[in-house]
Amino acid sequence: MIPATTEGLVATGLVQTYPVGRRLFGPVEHFRAVDGASFHIAEGETLGIVGESGSGKSTLGRMVAGIEAPAGGSISFWGESYAPVGSPQWRRQRRQVQVVFQNPAAVVDPRWTIHAQVREALTTHETLARSEADDRAQAMLTMVGLATLGKRLPHQLSGGQLQRAVIARALVLRPRLVICDEAVSALDVSVQAQIINLLLELREKLKLSLMFISHDLSVVRHISHRVGVMHAGKLLEIGDSRTLFEAPQHDYSRRLLAAIPADTPRQRRERDLRTFGALP
Amino acid sequence: MAEATTQARGGIHAASHPPAGRHATEPVLEIAGLTVSAGPVDLVEQVSLSVMPGETLCLVGESGCGKSLTCMSALGLLDDGLKATGSVRLFGTETMGAPERVINAVRGRDVTMIFQNPMAALNPVKRVGAQIAEAIGEHTELRGAAVDRRVMDLLEQVGIPKVERHKNYYPHQLSGGMCQRVMIAMALACRPKLLIADEPTTALDVTIQAQILRLLRDLQSELGLAIVFVTHDLGVVAEIADRVAVMYAGRIVEAGPVDDLFDDPRHPYTRALMDCRIGFSREPGTMLEAVKGTVPAPSARPVGCNFAPRCPTADARCQAEPSLSSDGARAVACHFFDPSAGAVRQ
The missing domain is CATH 3.40.50.300 (P-loop containing nucleotide triphosphate hydrolases)
Incomplete structure (x- = not known):
């Protein structure tokens, strides 16, 4: 039961x-x-x-x-x-509740930097000062091992790095599941x-x-x-x-x-x- | 490498795969010093390998290591714009730089290929039986009812049920596993001596994969077929390989009999691949021994050893490119490999 x-x-x-x-x-x-x-x-x-x-x-x-x-x-x-x-x-x-799919290249915006995409996930759900959103996005990128790559565009990352970015974007919202x-x-x-x-x-x-x-x-x-x-x-x-x-x-x-x-x-x-x- | 593989033939297939055919001692495929380049960038560098009748050679490596390009070169199927140099001998005949008719004489008949995505390789608007019949008509003397009989035999051989009905199906009416069986049937239509299989089970479910691997092994012992099997999955290697060549960033870094490679991988990259396998003997939830970094793009390969930037043991020597050296059973391209010290396993 x-x-x-x-x-x-x-x-x-x-x-x-x-x-x-x-x-x-x-x-x-x-x-x-x-x-x-x-x-x-x-x-x-x-x-x-x-x-x-x-x-x-x-x-x-x-x-x-x-x-x-x-x-x-x-x-x-x-x-x-x-x-x-x-x-x-x-x-x-x-x-x-957030989802991470198989193909990271298909779920990111090719024209936005990794950092901007993680920040956007955050500002979509919360009203935040720019600097605080920046800091929290950066902290999350650091946690997934992309501390220095936030300024890059998706095509400048390898498949593994891109999947890390997608995980960062999912986790920055502190989901439960x-x-x-x-x-x-x-x-x-x-x-x-x-x-x-x-x-x-x-x-x-x-x-x-x-x-x-x-x-x-x-x-x-x-x-x-x-x-x-x-x-x-x-x-x-x-x-x-x-x-x-x-x-x-x-x-x-x-x-x-x-x-x-x-x-x-x-x-x-x-x-x-x-x-x-x-x-x- | 050529010497290494000739000697490496030793135990395994002498015992389990008696060579078939008249030229039992001659490789069906022998590649020497193959380099494939796109403009100034070398995609495949100095690859040498050979395959004997009745044996399965697995080409293992991650994406972009050059395994598929090596196969395509072997069949003279490289895209325009790619340039291959070196030597490719099919059944003793040099095909590199030879006129098209030389390779056409064997391609599709003595040597055939199957791919990862059978749906993309089959003609979507033609019944599968008719597609196999076409291959038979192209390469054999069979005509009419004899072709039909052969089509039915082949479909039965690859384990397709209710052949009478299924031969009239279009590819979209069959599952991925069934389509791959049709591809294999087509590849076997002219009783080839060499089958090149490029990730043939990667897109399939495990249960179908197990069936296809078993099918290939059965067909091999029945027909004395030589197989070059490309995969990135070491589990699949354990299932089907007699010998293994591990590729990294365009080069072969280690080659040898399958048991030796699994028991005692010598190249740091082979060791890394073995270490990050997630076998059932591993304690769940524990950290994996992941090698850092990723495979470099062909245009960004380092000076010297390609694996050095990711290698835990690299030192100053690795600034120079290591050559593939052999201790008799095993060939390894690493400065830390000492062929004279390595014990040769029997």
Whole structure:
């Protein structure tokens, strides 16, 4: 049973449907992208969501972010329900939950410096003196390791640096919950490790709750306290990260985990020997 | 490097992949001193590698390291405006600078390629079966009903269910994994001896990736196919490689048998790649050993060793460019690598 709490996010029976056309004279048919997902994210906790493409994990993230209103079910965000999309109250709630997407280049303005974009996020939500907004933007850029790069334009930064800037812009608002939707998936492995470290460090420092959505099971396992497995719109199981990866309960979870490439060639041979009884 | 790889052939594929074909001792692909440049900027520098029949060579590296350009050069498919020098020998024949008909004689028949995004490589307005038939008609003597039979065989071989129905589908009616299977079927249509696969599973879900990797391994042992497999994912390398060449900023920095590289990476960059893997043996939530900085752009590569600015062990020697030196099993381009001291693993 999901604990009733005001500290954190509680989602109950979330459903999202999209119209997919209609038969002649028939009713409009709907595709259930998310089909009854219930979970909670405690304060300071990271919930990982894994699943394959089309499983509904991004849709789930958009509903939790308040970008899309669910077709069914409810969300309690630190004891409050989400206001209707677009309302003044919704705007106030929006700063409490931020999203970091896969492709940082697509979500920044190419004509604005990094510092200006972080500052704008702040001044959109607060009335601040120019100098204070500048200082807080600069402090945030320093925290993500871009102290000296604030004057640069997006195209003058590498992919990893740009993702740091996007994280700075999300965190400068001091949100309670950050949704990372494939936030490290497009980065080179060496840069990916840097960003994962940054997220681990910041969530500790800022007591952030994270919803970490990814198709990369190893990354999700590493960063999450608990993990949920999604398949065909359903949240099949949620468990403590370690337990879930060691002893998945659901058949589909087992199949998904079995498909992860081996760590070393030796492990691969041992696995193949177990699975097929002989080396190919 | 050429010597290194010849000797490095030792144990693994002598045991697990008996070389097929008449020229068992001759590499199907041999690249020597390949340099690809765009105007004054060298994108790929002095790359040498060779692939033997029945073996899988993985080219590993981060974006912009030159792995795809190396593959495209091997097939003579570089964009206009890029210039390649060095030597590329396909099945013993030099193709670099040779007339188009020389490479046309083998490209598409003896050597084929598959790409990361199958949707972009398939013709969207032609049924997949017809596309495979076209490849067969182009490169073999088969005609008419024999072509149809071959198309069905191929689609079955790559594990497409209900072939009779699916061969009449257009690419958009198939999933990404199915399209990649169609690409592989097309690539295998003329029984090639060498398959170049450029990140063929990167865009696919893990379950589909596992199927495609297994399929390639099965086809390889069945057909004695040599594979050059480009990837940035060390997990995929562990799954499919016999030998590995690690590229960084346009150069090969380390090459050797896959077990050696995983057991004992010698180049600091290979070590860095191994260290920042997030395997299941790692304690969740712990800081990763991330190497600082990013890969330099080709126009901004440093003097001397390309990895030196990010390297934890770099010193004054690294101002000079290290050459790739070999201890027999392994070739490493690092001033700190002492080929005479390195123990050769058996």
